[in-house]
Amino acid sequence: MTTLLLDAGNTRLKWALYNNQVTAKAFPSMQTLDYQLEGNNPLGLAGLQQVLQQHPTIQNIVAVHVLGADFEQSLQALAQDHHLPLQCVKSQAQGFGIQVAYHQPERLGADRFVALVAAHHLYPQQACIVIDAGTGVTIDALLASGEHQGGLILPGLRVSGQALIQRAKASHLAQSFDAIELFAKDTIQGIGSGSVFGLVGALEGITWRMEQAMGVPVQRILTGGDSALLKQYLGADYQYVPQLIMQGLQVITELS
Known part of the structure; x- marks a missing residue:
């Protein structure tokens, strides 16, 4: 089929x-x-x-x-x-090996649920932190048992940079992630680079805190539209899985 x-x-x-x-x-x-x-x-x-x-x-x-x-x-x-x-596919309290931590499980984004299903089946014996970097950035923690611990939501790269431009009333500026530099040499480059390094720093800090709170080593999984850019500035312990949602849908198809 x-x-x-x-x-x-x-x-x-x-x-x-x-x-x-x-x-x-x-x-x-x-x-x-x-x-x-x-x-x-x-x-x-x-x-x-x-x-x-x-x-x-x-x-x-x-x-x-x-x-x-x-x-x-x-x-x-x-x-x-x-x-x-x-x-x-809808989020549910328990299904496909996942137990959702939300008090109202149906309020967990369905894409996050599918990503958790994929992570659990790709790394069945390992705790995971799943990062989906798109319009928003979601960070979800998952034990090896399939128990979702909860997660966080951050503004995505383009959202944060555009919000700064709008708040500063600097409509003449355009976002650019073409030349990311730690020591930027103009305002446009500074906003783009600041957005990237700011999000990278947040991800590194949050995943470290989550791992400490979970008390076990974790596999960090990176997916989503901006993941290809972010992986260039994150450490080697972040596993880049661009097809994570599709792999989750594949698992759900097989088990339904």
Whole structure:
């Protein structure tokens, strides 16, 4: 069976095709679709419609998203048009080896739940700290038993830098992460570099504190849209896993 895996975040939709006879090592590369806002519909799904037309072997869709009811209704309608079963993954108190720490488990972002599922199955005998660096940066702690300890949320790189520009009423400045320098030589470079090193320092400090509080060695896992940039400035003990959400969706597909 060929499954279309979808990860719809705040700024971009990622997708991959998964065949349950394919091993994880042969997992396909992710593709991305940029969002197009259309009135009350948070995402124009024309690109996804094209994907379904180009891959007639798709037999079902497994998705995770953070875009609310309008997007889910649009996705359901698209799936029905193509006569495809659709599973939208939700956070739950306990499932797929994970016990969520939130007092109201359904309020944990579904993408964070899927990332925890992936981490637990990639590193089944190890405690983990999962960092998803996108529009927001989430940091979740997970014991080897699958017990989620809770987590933190920070502004992402572009959010923090843009907030500074807006607060300073410096609309003539544009964010840039093209030339990151510890000793920046102009304001634009200073904001971009400051955002990067500020977030790197925060991640290093928070993960160290979490590891100390958990009382066991941890595997630090880095994913999300800005993870490729951040990994250049983080230590070697951060494992870069750009397909973490897709791997979590793969696990959920296999176990559902």
